[in-house]
Amino acid sequence: MTVTTPQGFRAAGVTAGLKASGKPDLALVVNDGPSKAAAAVFTSNRVAAAPVHWSRQVVSDGRVDAVVLNSGGANACTGPTGFQNTHSTAEKVAEVLGISATDVFVCSTGLIGEQLPMDKILPGVEAAAAALSTDGGPEAGTAIMTTDSVPKSALFIGTDADGQEFSIGGIAKGAGMLAPGLATMLVVLTTDAAVEPELLDVALRDATRITFDRADSDGCMSTNDTVVLLSSGASGAVPATDVFTDGLTKVCAELARKLIADAEGASHDIAIRTFNAASEADAEAVSRSVARSNLFKAAIFGKDPNWGRVLSAVGTTDAAFEPDQLNVAMNGIQICRNGSIGDDRSLVNLEPREVLVEIDLQAGDAEATIWTNDLTHDYVHENSAYSS
Amino acid sequence: MTVTTPQGFRAAGVTAGLKASGKPDLALVVNDGPSKAAAAVFTSNRVAAAPVHWSRQVVSDGRVDAVVLNSGGANACTGPTGFQNTHSTAEKVAEVLGISATDVFVCSTGLIGEQLPMDKILPGVEAAAAALSTDGGPEAGTAIMTTDSVPKSALFIGTDADGQEFSIGGIAKGAGMLAPGLATMLVVLTTDAAVEPELLDVALRDATRITFDRADSDGCMSTNDTVVLLSSGASGAVPATDVFTDGLTKVCAELARKLIADAEGASHDIAIRTFNAASEADAEAVSRSVARSNLFKAAIFGKDPNWGRVLSAVGTTDAAFEPDQLNVAMNGIQICRNGSIGDDRSLVNLEPREVLVEIDLQAGDAEATIWTNDLTHDYVHENSAYSS
Numbered sequence: 001m002t003v004t005t006p007q008g009f010r011a012a013g014v015t016a017g018l019k020a021s022g023k024p025d026l027a028l029v030v031n032d033g034p035s036k037a038a039a040a041v042f043t044s045n046r047v048a049a050a051p052v053h054w055s056r057q058v059v060s061d062g063r064v065d066a067v068v069l070n071s072g073g074a075n076a077c078t079g080p081t082g083f084q085n086t087h088s089t090a091e092k093v094a095e096v097l098g099i100s101a102t103d104v105f106v107c108s109t110g111l112i113g114e115q116l117p118m119d120k121i122l123p124g125v126e127a128a129a130a131a132l133s134t135d136g137g138p139e140a141g142t143a144i145m146t147t148d149s150v151p152k153s154a155l156f157i158g159t160d161a162d163g164q165e166f167s168i169g170g171i172a173k174g175a176g177m178l179a180p181g182l183a184t185m186l187v188v189l190t191t192d193a194a195v196e197p198e199l200l201d202v203a204l205r206d207a208t209r210i211t212f213d214r215a216d217s218d219g220c221m222s223t224n225d226t227v228v229l230l231s232s233g234a235s236g237a238v239p240a241t242d243v244f245t246d247g248l249t250k251v252c253a254e255l256a257r258k259l260i261a262d263a264e265g266a267s268h269d270i271a272i273r274t275f276n277a278a279s280e281a282d283a284e285a286v287s288r289s290v291a292r293s294n295l296f297k298a299a300i301f302g303k304d305p306n307w308g309r310v311l312s313a314v315g316t317t318d319a320a321f322e323p324d325q326l327n328v329a330m331n332g333i334q335i336c337r338n339g340s341i342g343d344d345r346s347l348v349n350l351e352p353r354e355v356l357v358e359i360d361l362q363a364g365d366a367e368a369t370i371w372t373n374d375l376t377h378d379y380v381h382e383n384s385a386y387s388s
Numbered sequence: 389m390t391v392t393t394p395q396g397f398r399a400a401g402v403t404a405g406l407k408a409s410g411k412p413d414l415a416l417v418v419n420d421g422p423s424k425a426a427a428a429v430f431t432s433n434r435v436a437a438a439p440v441h442w443s444r445q446v447v448s449d450g451r452v453d454a455v456v457l458n459s460g461g462a463n464a465c466t467g468p469t470g471f472q473n474t475h476s477t478a479e480k481v482a483e484v485l486g487i488s489a490t491d492v493f494v495c496s497t498g499l500i501g502e503q504l505p506m507d508k509i510l511p512g513v514e515a516a517a518a519a520l521s522t523d524g525g526p527e528a529g530t531a532i533m534t535t536d537s538v539p540k541s542a543l544f545i546g547t548d549a550d551g552q553e554f555s556i557g558g559i560a561k562g563a564g565m566l567a568p569g570l571a572t573m574l575v576v577l578t579t580d581a582a583v584e585p586e587l588l589d590v591a592l593r594d595a596t597r598i599t600f601d602r603a604d605s606d607g608c609m610s611t612n613d614t615v616v617l618l619s620s621g622a623s624g625a626v627p628a629t630d631v632f633t634d635g636l637t638k639v640c641a642e643l644a645r646k647l648i649a650d651a652e653g654a655s656h657d658i659a660i661r662t663f664n665a666a667s668e669a670d671a672e673a674v675s676r677s678v679a680r681s682n683l684f685k686a687a688i689f690g691k692d693p694n695w696g697r698v699l700s701a702v703g704t705t706d707a708a709f710e711p712d713q714l715n716v717a718m719n720g721i722q723i724c725r726n727g728s729i730g731d732d733r734s735l736v737n738l739e740p741r742e743v744l745v746e747i748d749l750q751a752g753d754a755e756a757t758i759w760t761n762d763l764t765h766d767y768v769h770e771n772s773a774y775s776s
Contacts, residue, residue: 046703308501311501341501
């Protein structure tokens with residue numbers, strides 16, 4: 001269940017020496033075709049890292065032959081030197097693989113504002129190329145980890161209308177700065193289905209909009225977030241657009257859940273579902289406002305079903321609702337009814353890691369869910385004691 | 389330097405028994421005139437507490453005779469019963485003072501979603517009325533405290549064009565949920581200058597816009613925030629509008645600084661100044677975005693001058709700037725220059741409690757400063773271990 005499960009891909013993960021820990025820190029994923037179709041989505045942060053600028057150009061023609069990823073340095077806010085370093089990395093990959101640098105997609109993650117040690121990156125690329133294999137996906141998934149405690153991967157297997165099987169595999173990293181329009185999150189998705197670049201792009205945007213874009217661990221948006229999708233077409237399957245998009249969405253949703261479950265320092269995974277909203281946009285805005293309330297998130301850490309902090313956050317939005325018609329349930333207990341006191345809050349059990357907050361706007365029939373985490377001592381510790 | 393320093397005011401603070409701790413929890417401030425002019429600003433949270441709904445009506449005619457405030461319960465999200473309790477409180481104040489209930493302004497602060505114990509509030513009002521005195525301001529300031537560690541007050545003394553002296557005094561409470569359009573913050577301001585209600589309103593909005601509205605401790609907006617300004621006219625001074633507004637702004641700024649300095653669990657007070665912006669709105673948006681970045685705030689707690697997290701937050705705004713022209717200084721050290729690496733970050737000293745972050749957008753000549761705090765273990769502890 002990784003990026004080398006679909007046919008037509010090789011991958012590798014090696015230790016280039018970027019991380020002081022000596023753990024793997026450089027990954028390579030290669031599409032051996034026959035198709036090299038690709039699509040990608042990037043952070044909407046205007047302060048985007050050098051590899052984001054580079055890779056936006058690379059994917060603009062719908063073709064990507066290889067993806068090189070490094071942890072141990074974000075190469076963000078590094079000026080012209082940083083961009084040159086991304087370029088040189090792509091050139092090196094092109095050289096060792098015999099492809100064009102303009103088909104080499106580059107991703108970086110780690111501390112912002114430090115130049116990458118190119119004397120380690122370039123030999124690392126050579127080592128990764130030498131290690132490429134059709135079962136190298138897990139090694140690639142491990143090499144992109146930063147503060148992640150576990151590697152994340154997912155797989156979907158489907159069939160096209162003719163019964164031809166295809167698969168979609170993915171690896172992801174990210175355990176903080178999970179936020180709007182992605183996260184400090186790098187995701188590589190591969191498929192052996194034959195899908196044109198235009199359809200890949202549409203499917204990827206549809207899938208990420210309701211998965212990664214709705215994972216909002218701490219409201220902070222990274223400079224480097226990237227999701228890239230490669231199609232080899234090696235299975236020969238040509239799935240219908242909705243079949244492919246559905247499978248892709250499942251893979252993205254599974255990876256998004258794994259990112260939230262591994263968020264830095266979290267002790268609860270919180271799903272905030274807003275329903276009976278006048279529009280999906282309203283529902284999303286309300287859920288996201290609650291997901292970004294430090295007071296609410298700290299209360300959940302303290303296992304306090306503090307619905308007042310939920311309503312405080314809801315009240316800051318301009319969604320359609322009447323304050324005296326709001327209902328809030330936590331883990332199934334209706335603790336707020338019609339904007340006022342509902343069932344006994346002591347009935348709410350917040351011992352489990354999974355928390356479901358349901359907000360009924362009584363204003364329509366749309367809904368949306370945002371996934372977030374609680375605010376914990378460990379979050380503060382991890383984000384104050386270490387630079388990232 | 390309190391609300392009874394200006395002539396024409398009496399105040400009191402008593403223990404009504406709302407707080408389990410037995411500390412003072414009910415305050416009364418009375419304007420003995422000759423003028424009873426007043427103005428107020430309230431939370432913009434759509435989920436507003438019962439006393440906010442009531443007091444909006446009370447002040448709408450520009451007259452307030454008395455302000456009654458309780459800690460130990462917010463009376464928010466309490467439905468029709470909650471509104472009736474606010475009404476009853478105002479009626480009780482009117483009865484014991486021989487005034488109209490429609491001239492009694494009510495403020496509450498404390499836990500959301502619990503009914504007030506009226507069997508304690510009503511006797512408390514009687515006790516407070518009996519304790520009213522022209523030097524009771526400090527007792528009132530203490531009775532409105534919740535998690536505040538110290539009472540907050542401020543004073544401005546000025547003269548009108550004829551040399552007649554006037555003063556503006558204030559008390560404030562609030563130590564968390566400090567955010568946009570005020571905070572869980574109650575502020576009572578008094579002046580013995582003779583100022584018409586319309587001018588009080590303009591001056592109050594001008595003053596709060598650049599003081600309380602720019603104190604953003606944790607991005608959370610309360611259901612109860614209120615700032616009320618009473619004018620007795622007892623000094624006979626009639627200051628020019630700009631003189632009065634200037635004095636009022638100074639009092640508000642001092643109270644806002646004291647609120648930030650006492651924010652729950654904070655170990656640093658952070659001023660985020662954005663300058664060379666295309667507009668004041670841009671400057672404010674950029675500063676506020678940084679002020680709400682948990683990653684940035686946790687880094688400051690860890691004494692890590694992590695300018696990458698500053699740029700990440702700046703990049704999420706739509707302010708006018710070019711990413712490669714951003715400059716950032718922390719406590720005087722230019723750690724980011726033209727969007728890239730500047731001076732050695734190890735030169736930044738983050739040991740002092742006061743931190744100044746300066747963001748140069750190189751896009752104009754406007755500026756704005758937002759005051760916030762760091763994100764600490766104590767913040768998480770205070771907001772997870774106790775309901776509020």
